[in-house]
Amino acid sequence: MHSTSSLAVPVRPGGSxxxxxxxxxxxxxxxxxxxxxxxxxxxELRPGEVVLLTGPSGCGKTTLLTLVGALRQVMEGSVEVLGQELAGSSRAERQQLRRSIGMIFQGHNLLRCLSAEQNVQMGADLLPGLSYRARRARSREWLRRVGLADQMNQLPHDLSGGQKQRVAIARALAAEPRLLLADEPTAALDSRTGREIVDLLQGLARGQGCGVLMVTHDPRILDIADRVVRMEDGRLVESGEGERLWGASRLPDAGEARAVE
Incomplete structure (x- = not known):
């Protein structure tokens, strides 16, 4: 582990x-x-790497995710995502790039008029060259993998908060993203389901070379991380191994953190 007065995550020049x-x-x-x-x-986040981003509420974590996810215009500095510079990019360029980015946010962002299967298929629809039948099969498979095989036809208002979160996760993964951004993906999930979900995310990183940047207050998932990065007051102040950094940061546990958030 190392820390500095301001920035702590070393940028390794060159390479992908x-x-x-x-x-x-x-x-x-x-x-x-x-x-x-x-x-x-x-x-910096490399393909296949899982990085957890932590820090107190309001320190800038979600804002960073929205900038990296091409949801906001970069004001100052450089943000290069999958080889494309976002500073100075057009709205159309950002929209096109988002097709390669999976995003899981706390609000779920499910379309209320669509079933769980139809919401997930919106992710599968981003994959080129797949027939409707293949996209539908892919959507059903991801719902099965997140434990919702029996809820495929249900609308969001018939699902619990944890089930909605799992639909949002399945939708993101169905698109085979090259970069996955997740904001508290286990916050609404019980311990067993949360572990199954993060194992899926780790498998995506390892199996498909997808970079994963995850905001979390959940100490139960430290073992999937290659690095843990801590943010305070809009700055990245520490980077290091999960358990050592987590213990030094004195963060509240997951339940306390959810109450604060």
Missing amino acids: AALRVRGLNHWYGRGGTRRQVLQGVDL
Whole structure:
């Protein structure tokens, strides 16, 4: 483990990277109401690597995910995702890039008028060259893998919070993303289901070379991480092995963290 007064994640020059961030600054508001939320962030994620991002509520973790996920315009600094620079990119370029990025956010973002299967098929629809039958089969397989084989035809309002989360996870994985961004993917899940889900995410990283960046307060999943990175006040301040860094950070446990969030 190592730490610095500001940035702590070393950027390794050269070679392939699923994600490379340099000198990233972001703020909300203008003039006297301007609030800096990211300050000089440097981060690199390689294909097949799983990195957990942790830190107190409001420190900028979700904002970082939305910038890396091409959901916001980069204000200052460099964000290179799958070889494409997002700084100065057009809306159309960001939209095209998002087809290669899987995103799992706490709000689930399921379409209420579609069944669980239809929501997951929206992910499978991003894959080129697949027939409708193949996309449907893929959607059903991912629902089975997240334990929802019996809920395929249910609408989101008939599902529990944990079930909605699993549908959102299945949708992201059905698209075979090259980069996966997850915001508290185990927050609404019991211990056994949470373990099954993170094992799926780790399998995606190892089997398909997908880079995984996951925001979490859940100490139960430290063993899947190649690195744990800690953020405070919009800066990345520590990076290191999971258990050592987690113990030093004195974070609340997963239940306490969910109550705060």
